[in-house]
Amino acid sequence: xxxxxxxxxxxxxxxxxxxxxxxxxxxxxxxxxxxxxxxxxxxxxxxxxxxxxxxxxxxxxxxxxxxxxxxxxxxxxxxxxxxxxxxxxxxxxxxxxxxxxxxxxxxxxxxxxxxxxxxxxxxxxxxxxxxxxxxxxxxxxxxxxxxxxxxxxxxxxxxxxxxxxxxxxxxxxxxxxxxxxxxxxxxxxxxxxxxxxxx
Amino acid sequence: xxxxxxxxxxxxxxxxxxxxxxxxxxxxxxxxxxxxxxxxxxxxxxxxxxxxxxxxxxxxxxxxxxxxxxxxxxxxxxxxxxxxxxxxxxxxxxxxxxxxxxxxxxxxxxxxxxxxxxxxxxxxxxxxxxxxxxxxxxxxxxxxxxxxxxxxxxxxxxxxxxxxxxxxxxxxxxxxxxxxxxxxxxxxxxxxxxxxxxx
Numbered sequence: 472x473x474x475x476x477x478x479x480x481x482x483x484x485x486x487x488x489x490x491x492x493x494x495x496x497x498x499x500x501x502x503x504x505x506x507x508x509x510x511x512x513x514x515x516x517x518x519x520x521x522x523x524x525x526x527x528x529x530x531x532x533x534x535x536x537x538x539x540x541x542x543x544x545x546x547x548x549x550x551x552x553x554x555x556x557x558x559x560x561x562x563x564x565x566x567x568x569x570x571x572x573x574x575x576x577x578x579x580x581x582x583x584x585x586x587x588x589x590x591x592x593x594x595x596x597x598x599x600x601x602x603x604x605x606x607x608x609x610x611x612x613x614x615x616x617x618x619x620x621x622x623x624x625x626x627x628x629x630x631x632x633x634x635x636x637x638x639x640x641x642x643x644x645x646x647x648x649x650x651x652x653x654x655x656x657x658x659x660x661x662x663x664x665x666x667x668x669x670x
Numbered sequence: 671x672x673x674x675x676x677x678x679x680x681x682x683x684x685x686x687x688x689x690x691x692x693x694x695x696x697x698x699x700x701x702x703x704x705x706x707x708x709x710x711x712x713x714x715x716x717x718x719x720x721x722x723x724x725x726x727x728x729x730x731x732x733x734x735x736x737x738x739x740x741x742x743x744x745x746x747x748x749x750x751x752x753x754x755x756x757x758x759x760x761x762x763x764x765x766x767x768x769x770x771x772x773x774x775x776x777x778x779x780x781x782x783x784x785x786x787x788x789x790x791x792x793x794x795x796x797x798x799x800x801x802x803x804x805x806x807x808x809x810x811x812x813x814x815x816x817x818x819x820x821x822x823x824x825x826x827x828x829x830x831x832x833x834x835x836x837x838x839x840x841x842x843x844x845x846x847x848x849x850x851x852x853x854x855x856x857x858x859x860x861x862x863x864x865x866x867x868x869x
Contacts, residue, residue: 504784504787504788506788507788578784578787581780581784581842582784583846584842584843584845584846585703585777585780585781585784585842585845587845587846588703588777588845588846588848589703589705589706591848594846594847594848597846598846598847601843601846601847601852605854624861624865625858625861625862625865626861628854628858629857629858629861629862630858630862631858632854632855632858632859633836633855633858633859633861633862635839636835636836636837636838636839636840636843636855636858636859637832637835637836637839637862638835638839639835639838639839639842639843640834640835640836640837640838640839640842641835643780643783643784643838643839643842644783644800644835644838646783646784646786646787647782647783647786647787647793647796647797647800648793648797648800649787649790649793653800655804655827655831656831656832656835658828659824659827659828659829659830659831659832659835660831660832660835662823662824662825662828662832662866663824663828663829663832663836663862663863663865663866664862666823666824666862666865666866667861667862667865
């Protein structure tokens with residue numbers, strides 16, 4: 472063992488604990504929201520001490536925001552992959568909408584976006600996540616158009632922003648309706664985004 | 671005075687108190703959210719006793735949901751009126767989006783939609799409000815198309831649903847950004863809805 476191996480090992484263990492907390496927190500928050508989950512619940516699910524939530528994230532709220540942002544960015548990656556497997560604008564847009572709405576992180580992200588109104592110190596992470604959603608979404612649209620030779624009626628960045636706005640709105644309506652998602656509003660989002668595609 | 675005048679007067683006074691509580695609660699909740707406003711705050715602003723919140727609404731949360739739903743339905747009426755004053759599809763859609771996003775009730779309604787996930791007894795009012803937003807929106811689109819002779823690429827009901835989904839999403843992003851609203855995402859929503867309009 473070199474004198475440096477111990478700090479390295481500690482850092483790796485720390486990263487592992489941090490990831491374990493995030494992995495455990497994601498599904499708990501998705502199912503029960505911020506108020507329905509305690510630090511003790513998360514620690515129990517992650518196999519850590521409750522104090523480690525504070526040690527690694529600062530607060531339960533900060534872990535909530537981090538889990539929400541990580542979750543929605545993962546959903547965005549899955550959305551892009553789902554789009555790649557389709558052949559027509561209609562099946563492409565349908566796959567984007569259905570894959571996005573299937574993510575359990577969406578409502579956690581909606582709740583996180585509201586939370587940071589009164590927790591300004593946590594707002595930068597949510598803002599940065601919106602910016603990444605839009606930037607990655609724009610890049611994905613540009614690449615997809617180039618690859619397929621499809622055309623749209625607006626700027627690719629506007630497709631990406633409009634897509635995520637409508638998806639978050641449908642997720643919110645689904646929360647109120649108690650359904651997995653509102654099928655009619657999902658269909659409407661497909662039509663809205665699809666109408667960008669010529670002809 | 672007839673024997674009936676006293677009950678009638680009492681009922682009228684009750685309706686006035688109820689309305690005073692709603693009128694006072696709307697701006698307070700819009701500015702500070704559910705957790706940031708107490709029954710005593712609302713009662714002080716309305717000139718009533720704190721116990722009257724419970725008497726007329728059952729709980730602060732029920733008053734919150736009622737204020738949110740009333741507020742967003744009023745916004746919908748204003749959106750329709752703003753659309754009437756325009757002449758082209760572009761100015762029409764722009765007016766709808768800007769008027770909707772200017773409503774302080776939007777974020778209260780977003781928060782109410784999340785709240786009812788864990789307050790199932792309050793969910794019917796939010797669901798009914800989504801249904802009215804969509805039904806009134808569809809009627810407004812149908813009337814507008816008939817009056818102007820404009821055509822759209824999808825069903826009017828889908829324009830209405832897609833519009834409100836995207837509006838709620840933009841309102842949410844604005845909450846996180848701390849701005850009045852996210853101008854780029856508002857523009858994207860305009861483009862998305864406008865792309866429904868032929869040619």
